[in-house]
Amino acid sequence: MTTPDIAGVAEAIPHHTTPHAAESADAVRLTGVGKTFGRTDDVPVxxxxxxxxxxxxxxxxxxxxxxxxxxxxxxxAGLEPASAGEVAVPAGRASLMFQDSALFPWLTAGRNVELALRLRGLPRAQRRTEAEELLALVRLHGAYDKRVHQLSGGMRQRVALARALAQGNRVLLMDEPFAALDAITRDALHGELTRIWRETGIAVLFVTHNVREAVRLGQRVILLSSRPGRIAREWSVDIPQPRRIEDTAVAELAREITADLHREISRHGDDH
Known part of the structure; x- marks a missing residue:
């Protein structure tokens, strides 16, 4: 199979060769956002x-x-309303990828990807071609007809990533997508995600508990305070890509961030 034409796969994910360049447009903009579940006098999340x-x-x-x-x-993602503040996604709707691949086990890998293409309104004649190109993009050439039970955990997450990209959105939200994977598979997917991000130019907001993973992947790392969640601190990651999780510079910045994280956790414990 030939290398997929990224722009042809989804017009809403344009080819972008310089994702590190400063951008005048915001993909996501939050202003004074708050969220409280239950009574209004409960501690906000x-x-x-x-x-x-x-x-x-x-x-x-x-x-x-x-x-x-x-x-x-x-x-x-628009799945939960904010209790306060303003939420704007000028880039359009956002795709959301979870820790669990959430694939439909009775469908093949390709058919799982096609579901998103179908919801976008693509005609049947185009869906298989684009699904195969998206699977190729995540390095699953020839996996269209494989059933979910035939796929490893890492392969399932690749299919889930292809399905998220198939939605054609310019913002990808990722909620600990690699947390359940072994270290070797996770490291391989770090490289794949970085490559796909650079090729497509989508904006990515990646949630993780793993500080080294955050430094390995992100241009910025943001620390949320303990409840209520506020932005406590952020770091610019000026380490050139490609990075490895075991790189000295990655480890040093991760230690600094971890120290702040521990202080935040301790402060939260003292408050309670």
């Missing part, structure tokens, strides 16, 4: 979150369990 993600930018979010990282993604 999120409070006063101001965040801008540029078109083509890769941003990672870390924080203690329960600080609102996943809630932040569901609000941006």
């Amino acid at each position: 999120l409070q006063g979150v101001d965040l801008r993600i540029a078109a083509g930018e890769f941003v990672c979010v870390i924080g203690a369990s329960g600080c609102g990282k996943s809630t932040l993604l569901t609000i941006i």
Whole structure:
């Protein structure tokens, strides 16, 4: 199979050869965003979150369990309304990818990808071709007819990524998508995700508990405070790509971020 034409796969994901360049347009813009579940006097999950993600930018979010990282993604995706503030996704709708691949086991890999293409309104005659090109993009050449039970965990996440890209959106939200994978598979998918991001120029907001993973992938790393979740600090990652998770520069920045994360967790414990 020939190398897929990225622009032909999905017009809404244009080829973008310089995702590191400064962008004037925001892909995502949050202003004073808050979220409270239950009574209005309950402790908010999120409070006063101001965040801008540029078109083509890769941003990672870390924080203690329960600080609102996943809630932040569901609000941006439009699955959950914010209780306060303004949410804007000027780039259009966002795709959301979870830790679980959430593939339909009775469908082949290709048919799982085609579901998103069908929802976009693509005619049947185009869907198979584009599904095969998207599978090729995530290095699953020839996997169209494979059933879910025939795929490894890493392969399933590649199919899930292809399906997310098939939605044709310029913003990809990822909620710990590699957390359940072994270290070798996770490292391979880090490289694949970085390559796909650079080739497509989509904006990525990636939630993780793994600080080294955040430094390995992101242009920026954002630390959410413990409940209520606010942006406590952010770091620019000026380490050139390609990066390896075991690189000295990655490890050094990860240690600095981890120290702040531990201080935040301790502060949260002291408050309670």
